[in-house]
Amino acid sequence: MASKPNSETTSLLFTVSEERRAVLTGNVEVVTPNTTVVKKKKWTKEENEALEAGVEKHGFGKWSEIKKDPSYADILSERTNVDFKDKFRNVHDSEKLALQRASRKEVKKQKEIERRLAFATAVAEAAVNESLMDRRITVRGVVASTTHVIKEIGSVVLKEGEFTIKCVLNTADNLIRPQDAKDVTNFAEHSYLAFQGVVSLPSTRIKGSMKNISQKVVLQVSQIYGIGKTLPPAPVETDTSARSEAVIEKDMEVGEPSRVSDVPAPANQKRVQAFVSALAEAAVSIEDSDPNLFPVEKVDESMFGRKISVRGEVASTIHVHRRIGSVVLKEGEFSIRCVLNTADDLIGLQDAKDVTNLAEHSYLALEGVVSLPDTRVQGSMKDLSQQVVILVGKIYGIGKTLPPAPVETNTAARSEAFVEKPMEVGVPSRVSDVLELVNQGILRIQSCAELVLREFFSSRKFIGMRTQKLIAGSSSGAPFCKLNWEGYPTCLAHSPQFARQMAIRGGSERVFEIGPVFKEDSISKQLCEYTGVDVEMRIDRHYFEVVEFVESLFVDMFNKLHEKCKEDFQAIQNQHPYEKLKYFQFNAKVPFDVGLQLLENAGTKVIHPLRGLNPEEERKLGKIVLEEYETEFYILYDCPSAGSTFYTKQSPDVHHSSNSFDVFLRGKKILSGGEREIDPDALYSRAADLKISGTDLGDWDSVCTCTMPRHGGFGVDLNQVTTMLFSTNDTDKAGVDGKEAAVKGIEAAGVQSKDGKDTSRKARNKARVKDKGK
DNA sequence: ACTCGGGCTAAGC
DNA sequence: GCTTAGCCCGAGT
Numbered sequence: 139m140a141s142k143p144n145s146e147t148t149s150l151l152f153t154v155s156e157e158r159r160a161v162l163t164g165n166v167e168v169v170t171p172n173t174t175v176v177k178k179k180k181w182t183k184e185e186n187e188a189l190e191a192g193v194e195k196h197g198f199g200k201w202s203e204i205k206k207d208p209s210y211a212d213i214l215s216e217r218t219n220v221d222f223k224d225k226f227r228n229v230h231d232s233e234k235l236a237l238q239r240a241s242r243k244e245v246k247k248q249k250e251i252e253r254r255l256a257f258a259t260a261v262a263e264a265a266v267n268e269s270l271m272d273r274r275i276t277v278r279g280v281v282a283s284t285t286h287v288i289k290e291i292g293s294v295v296l297k298e299g300e301f302t303i304k305c306v307l308n309t310a311d312n313l314i315r316p317q318d319a320k321d322v323t324n325f326a327e328h329s330y331l332a333f334q335g336v337v338s339l340p341s342t343r344i345k346g347s348m349k350n351i352s353q354k355v356v357l358q359v360s361q362i363y364g365i366g367k368t369l370p371p372a373p374v375e376t377d378t379s380a381r382s383e384a385v386i387e388k389d390m391e392v393g394e395p396s397r398v399s400d401v402p403a404p405a406n407q408k409r410v411q412a413f414v415s416a417l418a419e420a421a422v423s424i425e426d427s428d429p430n431l432f433p434v435e436k437v438d439e440s441m442f443g444r445k446i447s448v449r450g451e452v453a454s455t456i457h458v459h460r461r462i463g464s465v466v467l468k469e470g471e472f473s474i475r476c477v478l479n480t481a482d483d484l485i486g487l488q489d490a491k492d493v494t495n496l497a498e499h500s501y502l503a504l505e506g507v508v509s510l511p512d513t514r515v516q517g518s519m520k521d522l523s524q525q526v527v528i529l530v531g532k533i534y535g536i537g538k539t540l541p542p543a544p545v546e547t548n549t550a551a552r553s554e555a556f557v558e559k560p561m562e563v564g565v566p567s568r569v570s571d572v573l574e575l576v577n578q579g580i581l582r583i584q585s586c587a588e589l590v591l592r593e594f595f596s597s598r599k600f601i602g603m604r605t606q607k608l609i610a611g612s613s614s615g616a617p618f619c620k621l622n623w624e625g626y627p628t629c630l631a632h633s634p635q636f637a638r639q640m641a642i643r644g645g646s647e648r649v650f651e652i653g654p655v656f657k658e659d660s661i662s663k664q665l666c667e668y669t670g671v672d673v674e675m676r677i678d679r680h681y682f683e684v685v686e687f688v689e690s691l692f693v694d695m696f697n698k699l700h701e702k703c704k705e706d707f708q709a710i711q712n713q714h715p716y717e718k719l720k721y722f723q724f725n726a727k728v729p730f731d732v733g734l735q736l737l738e739n740a741g742t743k744v745i746h747p748l749r750g751l752n753p754e755e756e757r758k759l760g761k762i763v764l765e766e767y768e769t770e771f772y773i774l775y776d777c778p779s780a781g782s783t784f785y786t787k788q789s790p791d792v793h794h795s796s797n798s799f800d801v802f803l804r805g806k807k808i809l810s811g812g813e814r815e816i817d818p819d820a821l822y823s824r825a826a827d828l829k830i831s832g833t834d835l836g837d838w839d840s841v842c843t844c845t846m847p848r849h850g851g852f853g854v855d856l857n858q859v860t861t862m863l864f865s866t867n868d869t870d871k872a873g874v875d876g877k878e879a880a881v882k883g884i885e886a887a888g889v890q891s892k893d894g895k896d897t898s899r900k901a902r903n904k905a906r907v908k909d910k911g912k
Numbered sequence: 913a914c915t916c917g918g919g920c921t922a923a924g925c
Numbered sequence: 926g927c928t929t930a931g932c933c934c935g936a937g938t
Contacts, residue, residue: 178922178931199914221932223914228930239928242918 179216181225188213189222198226271337277303277357278332278680292319293356296333305333305357313360334361430505434469439526441508448474448528449503464527467504476504476528485530506530576713579706580861583699584669587860588652590698591671594691600648600673605637607654619665630656633853638674639814642849648675655853668858673811674851681787681797681813684850685727685775688801688811692771692859696721699863710864719804719863720764721771728763730777730795736762748794750781753807760805775799777812784825785838787813787850797850803862811852 181189192204192214201219204210214222228235282297290310295302307319313335335357431447450469463478480487484506506528595602609629621628633655641649655670677683696719700707710716728736734747737755740762744755751759764770775798779788782796789795798812815821821838 180923180931202913218932219913224931224933227916232929235930238917 184213185217186225186229189225192222193226199223271339271355274334274336274360275357276332276334276361277305290316294333294359303355303357305335305359306338307359313358314362332362333357333359335359431503433472434467434474435472437474437508437526437528439510442510442526444508445505445531446508446528447503447505448476450474452502465502465504465530467502474526474528476506476530477509478530504528504530576710579703579709580864582706583703583863584857584860586699586703587695587856588669590695590702591650591652591691591856594694595648595650595673598648598687600650600675601641601646603638603641603649603651604653605631605634605651607631607634607656632656633670633672635672635674635851635853638672638851639846639849642674642676643846649673652856655855669856670853671856672851672853674814674849677813677848677850681850682775684811684813684852685773685799688799688809688852689724689726689773692801693721693723693726695859696771696863697723699860707864714864716864719770720768722767722769726769726772728772728774730774731792733759733774736766746780748778748780750778750800756802756807757805760802763802764805770804771802773799773801782812784828784830785815785821787815788820788824799852801852801854803859806862808859808862809852809854811850813848813850814846816846816848 188210189204192207192210193200196203196207201222204222205214205219217225277296282295282302284294285292290308292307292309294305294307296305307314309316309319337355338358339355430445431449432441434448434450437446437448448467448469450467450473453466453468453473462481465476465478466473467476478485508526509529510526592602607630609631610626611629619630621630633651638649638651651670651672653670654667655672656665656667658664659666673687675684675687700718707718730750733751734744737744737751737759740758742755742758744751746752760770763772776789776792776795777798777800779786779794779796782798787797789797796812798810800807801809801811815824825838
């Protein structure tokens, strides 16, 4: 176990108390008190009356006299005089006690807020608390609200993440010019600004809500900076492509919008949306002819006494013993216990015995009466549906019962410790695989992840879209590789960022895609396919918007997955023990140079600090952060220029830095993203610096010839992320089957370019190795 | 011996 | 899940 840091550890990164950390990481240690359990006895009416009479007779506070008084001694013998006093207090001072409780609660809440504040404020530029009193600092954030300049004073509340600070525009004391102050308070909400000023105490002169949690201090503003610029006017009239078919007398082309002028048309956006909602509504409800057939999931107490049928596979049986036995039927993740009661002649003895002798995984339908569980039925009552059981009357087999399994399913269920073989994470294909709870769990978690992401995107006004990956023709903007399909030249595209960028250009503020992505496997150097989540989004003021979005996206996904797929995680845990992911709910963002500092403090000299961290250093940093802060999820931002792609916008604020970020999970980089360069001059000059030319520029030529709004994005391998939630080491196993299939498919198609040269990555790598040899 | 103020938690809602 | 009330504790009167 990692050594616990001292409470109230102060560092570059966070200030967080032991208690708070425990809450954040869900790592609360349960201390079992070494005392016997005290049973509480309610005061009876007699006892109460005796106490009241005693107080009447002997006076308030004379508890021991009351205790001794023979007229009450019998009734009150179970209670001590301290009990008398407590009871009396409870009866007569209940209002006062309630008030006390309320105020204590308030204090607790306040303390919690203070802890949160302390925790958050130490992070980079968000650090604004009393310890900074009278210091000149700069903060930045989104304008949450403004009070206009009245009587020479006004204010702007800046919001960064969930934290806010009131920034005072004091024109009376000449801290800021009246016109500037007025201009600022006229800024639209959501503008991104930076203020420089002196931290001070709030003054009563500032009206408005003081409820913000950072209101213990305000910033007396003396400098104002705007961040980011607004979108230039569109180069193409968008009305033309928005015209209806009737007007243009031409069939509407249904395909991916690719021309800039295509994209803004509402028709295109509608189509994309329709596609996504069709995907979401693809769940089909299955009707069955038997009106009494119910999904196991739906059987509950409300159906008590009703005769119904359920069906499912046999999960476990209890043999008929003392004329009673049971079968647990499992349908999906739900199960119900079906009681075989031969004692009361509900079912024949022989039938009951036969059923309990069926192989597990046999598929059955059972008809019976919904009833409450009886203590006569032994065995675990922990199954989900154990509020009710079914008293079986009739038994139907469905299909053939399963022949004896060719592989013991228990083998597949065994943990690594037993089978001495690493867990394979992929699509279960053998029967024994799919029957396995762990594999079903993985499927469900991955499916749930996709759903949760779609919901999250949707709630943040993202448009889901699909881009083409397999494209006819000899060239696409950024081909991953070229292949030959039945003699026709074809391209397999990388994750086509271009299409998403064009959607952005068209006015979709934010787009995402969840779908197959092709890339070169870093280890085998072969083509692999994975489930990618790709995002491009408008940046209004600062690329930090993307960083914050990524953070909230992941935290939301982690939370929801752990909540919705509890059973699946447990099933995996049971067989492949892993440590639950530790992650913060917010503020897991670390500037790159702070990361360097942490490494250096721990005695690791980063080899090429200007090129970023190598995998070894990344792992070390992950370890440090985990040990010191107990989070395995964090984001490094303001990453070095040299490590970023040529199309990443370079940081205007930080020397040698780019507006990019890396997301780490369990010490491994799982995602890179950043703001895209939209200034053609900057792009070409940087490409030239990096010796990137011609086709390697891909679609960036096109991106740069139309005026793009500021935007940024990222892409991530979803399988990898979900897999890492329940694995601790190698995650490259995720999607193994997909990779194999893709590689085989490409080989079958014959990887050839127009001039007959093998242009596959594999071949190019071979060539590269050869060149090196020379 | 008792009060005051408050913490902990079983029990009840 | 949240509140109440029974039980307990330490410091002070």
